[in-house]
Amino acid sequence: MSxxxxxxxxxxxxxxxxSLPMGxxxxxxxxxxxxxxxxxxxxxxSEASKGFGNxxxxxxxxxxxxxxxxxxxxxxxxxxxxxxxxxxxxDVKLNRVWPIALALIIVGLVFTFPPFFELFAE
Amino acid sequence: MSVSVRDAWTLIHGMTFxxxxxxxxxxxxxxxxxxxxxxxxSPSVAQRVKRxxxxxxxxxxxxxxxxxxxxxxxxxxxxxxxxxSPRSFLLSDPATAGWHSFGMEWKEHVAWLAPIxxxxxxxxxxxxxxxxxxxxxxxxxxxxMYNLAFVTAAVAGLFGALITKAAPIK
Numbered sequence: 001m002s003x004x005x006x007x008x009x010x011x012x013x014x015x016x017x018x019s020l021p022m023g024x025x026x027x028x029x030x031x032x033x034x035x036x037x038x039x040x041x042x043x044x045x046s047e048a049s050k051g052f053g054n055x056x057x058x059x060x061x062x063x064x065x066x067x068x069x070x071x072x073x074x075x076x077x078x079x080x081x082x083x084x085x086x087x088x089x090x091d092v093k094l095n096r097v098w099p100i101a102l103a104l105i106i107v108g109l110v111f112t113f114p115p116f117f118e119l120f121a122e
Numbered sequence: 123m124s125v126s127v128r129d130a131w132t133l134i135h136g137m138t139f140x141x142x143x144x145x146x147x148x149x150x151x152x153x154x155x156x157x158x159x160x161x162x163x164s165p166s167v168a169q170r171v172k173r174x175x176x177x178x179x180x181x182x183x184x185x186x187x188x189x190x191x192x193x194x195x196x197x198x199x200x201x202x203x204x205x206x207s208p209r210s211f212l213l214s215d216p217a218t219a220g221w222h223s224f225g226m227e228w229k230e231h232v233a234w235l236a237p238i239x240x241x242x243x244x245x246x247x248x249x250x251x252x253x254x255x256x257x258x259x260x261x262x263x264x265x266x267m268y269n270l271a272f273v274t275a276a277v278a279g280l281f282g283a284l285i286t287k288a289a290p291i292k
Contacts, residue, residue: 108235114223
């Protein structure tokens with residue numbers, strides 16, 4: 001009984017640990033980077049231009065933050081959807097995607113840092 | 123001892139979701155790190171991955187709930203035009219203006235990066251499942267993104283607590 005159980009576990013584990021295409025994972029990772037940078041850009045542009053900030057004022061009690069966040073998150077999800085479809089079932093090199101994604105995340109972090117975006121404040 | 127509606131929402135946003143976020147982060151990062159020491163065929167891997175899925179999902183979900191409630195509920199009261207609003211109060215004195223122009227401006231913006239990053243990590247965990255044990259590069263990527271999600275949320279949480287102390291929403 002225990003040898004059958006061990007074989008079953010081993011078979012199930014092997015079935016689950018065969019390689020998966022990296023495409024969908026790379027799509028998610030890169031979308032996270034692009035989404036972060038895109039959202040950061042919304043923050044930066046609304047600080048740099050009052051007109052742009054007013055465009056993003058979707059809901060007055062919240063102010064331009066309402067538009068920055070909605071447009072930012074929508075951008076992240078849209079990019080993920082597009083990349084996910086483009087790279088579905090494909091093997092994408094993570095070594096190429098990850099440095100780009102990380103750089104874009106850093107862009108997002110910098111663009112949302114007040115001493116930086118206030119340099120561009122109108 | 124009474125708690126107003128505004129107090130309640132501030133507590134939900136900051137302390138309830140904040141505490142859940144911390145717990146989920148701690149559990150998730152511990153599991154991500156410990157997976158590297160597992161044998162992929164070990165029966166305990168299934169349990170570990172199950173806990174990891176739970177931890178990353180809770181962290182992502184709570185991160186979204188935190189930023190959405192924060193932006194669309196307490197933030198409205200914070201930035202109200204009335205001279206008694208926390209924003210008006212902080213900006214009325216140069217000694218406290220920095221809490222808004224730096225603290226709040228940073229908090230309200232950087233916080234939204236946390237759910238984006240946490241969601242990607244949760245997806246990676248679900249996509250790879252037990253295969254995470256063998257995918258060292260993916261685990262490294264997930265750990266970096268998970269930690270960045272935590273740091274951005276921690277910044278937001280810290281400034282939220284300090285600003286609430288300096289100028290509570292009434």
